[in-house]
Amino acid sequence: MTQEEFTQAALDCDHFLPGHYPRSVAKRMREIADSPYAEFRSDMYGNGGFVSVFEQELAELFEKEACVVMPSGTMAQQIALRIWADQAGNKNVAFHPMSHLHTHEHMAYRELHHLDSQLLGEPERLFTLDDLAALSDVPLSSVLIELPQRDLGGQLPTWDELGAITRYAHEQGTKCHLDGARLWECQPYYGRPLAEIVADFDSVYVSFYKILGGLPGAALFGPADFIAETRIWMRRHGGNLPYMFPNAIAAKLGMEKHLPRMASYVAKAAEVAAIFASMPGVRVDPAEPKTNMMHLHFSASKEAMRDAFGDLAVREKVLLVGWLADDGEGCKTELSIGEAALDLSEARIRELLQLAVATG
Amino acid sequence: MTQEEFTQAALDCDHFLPGHYPRSVAKRMREIADSPYAEFRSDMYGNGGFVSVFEQELAELFEKEACVVMPSGTMAQQIALRIWADQAGNKNVAFHPMSHLHTHEHMAYRELHHLDSQLLGEPERLFTLDDLAALSDVPLSSVLIELPQRDLGGQLPTWDELGAITRYAHEQGTKCHLDGARLWECQPYYGRPLAEIVADFDSVYVSFYKILGGLPGAALFGPADFIAETRIWMRRHGGNLPYMFPNAIAAKLGMEKHLPRMASYVAKAAEVAAIFASMPGVRVDPAEPKTNMMHLHFSASKEAMRDAFGDLAVREKVLLVGWLADDGEGCKTELSIGEAALDLSEARIRELLQLAVATG
Numbered sequence A, B: 001m002t003q004e005e006f007t008q009a010a011l012d013c014d015h016f017l018p019g020h021y022p023r024s025v026a027k028r029m030r031e032i033a034d035s036p037y038a039e040f041r042s043d044m045y046g047n048g049g050f051v052s053v054f055e056q057e058l059a060e061l062f063e064k065e066a067c068v069v070m071p072s073g074t075m076a077q078q079i080a081l082r083i084w085a086d087q088a089g090n091k092n093v094a095f096h097p098m099s100h101l102h103t104h105e106h107m108a109y110r111e112l113h114h115l116d117s118q119l120l121g122e123p124e125r126l127f128t129l130d131d132l133a134a135l136s137d138v139p140l141s142s143v144l145i146e147l148p149q150r151d152l153g154g155q156l157p158t159w160d161e162l163g164a165i166t167r168y169a170h171e172q173g174t175k176c177h178l179d180g181a182r183l184w185e186c187q188p189y190y191g192r193p194l195a196e197i198v199a200d201f202d203s204v205y206v207s208f209y210k211i212l213g214g215l216p217g218a219a220l221f222g223p224a225d226f227i228a229e230t231r232i233w234m235r236r237h238g239g240n241l242p243y244m245f246p247n248a249i250a251a252k253l254g255m256e257k258h259l260p261r262m263a264s265y266v267a268k269a270a271e272v273a274a275i276f277a278s279m280p281g282v283r284v285d286p287a288e289p290k291t292n293m294m295h296l297h298f299s300a301s302k303e304a305m306r307d308a309f310g311d312l313a314v315r316e317k318v319l320l321v322g323w324l325a326d327d328g329e330g331c332k333t334e335l336s337i338g339e340a341a342l343d344l345s346e347a348r349i350r351e352l353l354q355l356a357v358a359t360g
Helices: A003-011 A025-034 A049-060 A074-088 A127-135 A157-171 A181-191 A225-236 A245-277 A300-315 A346-359 B003-011 B025-033 B049-062 B074-090 B129-133 B159-171 B183-188 B224-237 B245-277 B302-316 B346-359
Strands: A066-070 A094-097 A118-119 A142-146 A175-180 A203-207 A218-222 A281-284 A293-298 A331-336 B068-070 B092-095 B116-119 B142-146 B175-180 B201-207 B218-222 B284-285 B293-298 B331-336
Touching: A003 A127, A003 A300, A025 A245, A025 B245, A049 A218, A066 A074, A066 A225, A066 A245, A074 A094, A074 A142, A074 A175, A074 A203, A074 A218, A074 A225, A074 B224, A094 B201, A118 B092, A127 A157, A142 A157, A142 B025, A157 A175, A175 A181, A175 B218, A181 A203, A181 A245, A218 A225, A225 B074, A225 B218, A245 A331, A245 A346, B003 B302, B025 B245, B049 B159, B049 B218, B068 B074, B068 B224, B074 B092, B074 B142, B074 B175, B074 B201, B074 B224, B116 B159, B129 B159, B142 B159, B142 B302, B159 B175, B175 B183, B175 B245, B183 B201, B218 B224, B245 B284, B245 B293, B245 B346, B302 B346
Parallel strands: A094 A118, A094 A142, A142 A175, A175 A203, B092 B116, B092 B142, B142 B175, B175 B201
Antiparallel strands: A066 A218, A203 A218, A281 A293, A293 A331, B068 B218, B201 B218, B284 B293, B293 B331
């Protein structure tokens, strides 16, 4: 089966293990138009209308002084680290080698902001307090912590380890920035309100699409003077757009729909992980998911598994994995559980997976 | 009348001299949902779906090798100048002192891209070939030309002067970048197809909102290898967003609606300018508008003119100016003619304006 055939088979499916049900372009636009938030006037360059109301609401939810809606997390995080660096007069920032900043942004923190990075720990595991302490002779303006760490399959430090890291950083005069692209997803693991999870961070970013299923966008939180300065950098980046209402309304609708279900997504992810782990030739990472996500490694080749999952999609109209990539030995995928998997029973997933793995 | 009262009066109007009729948030979203372009699948990070189709369509319309849809012109233009500077190994770029880059972007071209600017001519007039030639001892990687020049009320160089500037620049090995934020609006003045107007430019930016009435967004045009590199910088800026379909579809709908009417907007602007110019205490700049836009200067104070236009809005439900700012002597506004003014006759505009100016 070619990649095109697999993509077409995926589009024709009725049921999905990953993510939410697909929504058409028209449906996405109508959801916004039909919402009560469409009653607000348009914002003007992010000022007024629902955007300002939403920023205030988010600031209260996260118990941070101020909030700004931005087009993307890539923009928000560079800006946060830049401001902390300027305030400290210190270009050294620290993050994990698999951080989005280091792996997915063409080194923008260097190319645009001339920041220097100190990489924490090793690519295949979370960094620890010891890794941070090992850098004690390099003063750091900020340290970025990603909760959960996406490229490690959604791993999370324990609550105590997290507290120890932020406490140590603050003792060194280092600001703590939270990469919370998937922060919504780790609330069930920590079992605390979002505001408590982010309390020890000086700046926090969360995303509007991914689990919220919204349009592009991000929120950045921090002290009022910090957020005022982010607005200047947002304009410099070309991110002070004339209207942000579609993005803000879509995010709000996503919060209303998905936040109350987050615990069920995480519980379903644990169930799904156990099914995959019971299959020969499959490894789940982390073995016990901390959030709604996991990485899956198959000992069979990418082509073999694409055929297997593709055939299943054609025959059963169920998509079990959205994509596959070589991982050196066999192949891998990333699985994030959303609303769609809740409609597939444990028995049905097991049955389908047995079919696929037997073929693959 | 306070600013808040003026704003409310403006919102309650039925007729408008500036711009297009206001559309609610819901209407804007439904226009996209109801369009034939909503049949396309969503793009993924700007790839596929209607976004790719639209980029191709725009590249053909402008007869340029390649096109990329970006979140904003601020982003697009910095990126264009940065790439030309890197290619030439020369950080010197030239533009008018009233260019958006120099006045509205918190000096991002310096702060983010470390470019050096050479300012061309004087703030109150267009720069000329002589101004550019006066810089002949400073090698320039690129020169940015804004057509029409917004902060000069939409002035345009003659076709011959424009050709002489781009020819001279190219002889010096300098790339020509077109700031076409309002390029759509100058087609009637030059009386040539858009592709011919932009033919001598190495890179071109056009905007999706403003006269098109769309959502945020911009298109950047240039050679294929240049556009490929802009995509890397767009990601660095945080502008490679997961979906661009709302922006692309809204722009397409705006092109369909407004491009065929552009000549009537420009003709109406000439009519409106003549009416304003005939009133005591009013100066129109440029005296003969080249596009659909002009600046209006009133010898009365901002407060007096706000009262006059505000009272008129309350009594007649017609808004003649959207805002007023001090200009040293009296006050000023910017007027861009769109669909709404077409519904106001010459006699009606004259009558209303006489009322306002008599009061103000």
